[in-house]
Amino acid sequence: MLSLGHVRCWPCLQLVRSPRLLWRLDGGSARRANDISQDVDISSASRYCMDTVRQRDYEGYLCALLMPSEARRAAFALKAFNVELSQIRDMVSDFNLGKLRMQFWHETLERIYNNIPPAQPVALELWQAVKQHNLTKRWLSRIIQSREANINDQAFNSLQDLETYSEATQTSLLFLTLESLGVRNVNADHAASHVGKALGIFTCLRSVPYNASHRRVQLPIDICMAHGASQEDIIRGRRERAIRDVVFDLSSQAHVHLQHAKSLQKNVPKAASLAFIQTVLVEDFLKRVRKVDFDVFHPSLQLRNPLLPVWMYWRSWRRSY
Incomplete structure (x- = not known):
């Protein structure tokens, strides 16, 4: 059952309330989807x-x-x-x-x-x-x-590992979204690769306070070591220069991926832009984290921007990202 x-x-x-729906759909008792x-x-x-x-x-x-x-x-x-x-x-x-x-x-x-x-x-x-x-x-399987x-919940060994994970999860999801839009285009796929990596880095940064509250750190170890930021300092939510430098490096990398994606826009079908509306979220976060000097624990970063729906609608109307 x-x-x-x-x-x-x-x-x-x-x-599942109906007893008929509790049958396993394998072996001799399998029923067709219709x-x-x-x-x-x-x-x-x-x-x-x-x-x-x-x-x-x-x-x-x-x-x-x-x-x-x-x-x-x-x-x-x-x-x-x-x-x-x-x-x-x-x-x-x-x-x-x-x-x-x-x-x-x-x-x-x-x-x-x-x-x-x-x-x-x-x-x-x-x-x-x-x-x-x-x-x-393949894309659904890769996400799983x-x-x-x-x-x-182990930390990523390197920035490359974080980007590889982002490619496998965020980019795969974007590929599937493009397919649902009827877009199968090599330039759109290339843009999706960069957008997915930017989204993955953004998600990693935004989740730092939440993960720290559960004694988890997923920031790349190589970048943390390069700046002398310890996992214990991150877990304790210390707003030290070393942690801000880690956030700066990751934010810069996310920005680079966004710029690469935007540089491809003229060759990307207009319909594909709807799959990339989430770039608004990354851009908004990068602007706000820069204003607080890359202090990822600043309370303002946990607040939802009330203008996001307007900006997202504007991008969708213009068919741009």
């Missing part, structure tokens, strides 16, 4: 994904809302999938339990591409997106593998 451990809130419970769709209220799965993204990734929620109608549902499915994976490490106290949850998503991905998705809301919406937009399995490899 489908484990209730995979069900965390009432929309999910609605999806039978599942008759039992499951697909609109409930769609609402669940929207609610999950709105609660856990508000900026991503705004980005998805700005997508064209034919790609919006897939955008919410992809972002909900990303949220599901990213929050696993905070939901389990044992890394082995986290790996079990990752294994669930490995198996779910196989079932999605075999057209027998489990009765789980994010999986069902992802299945719909795969069917409608012919999403590449990279999240799983990083589940132990």
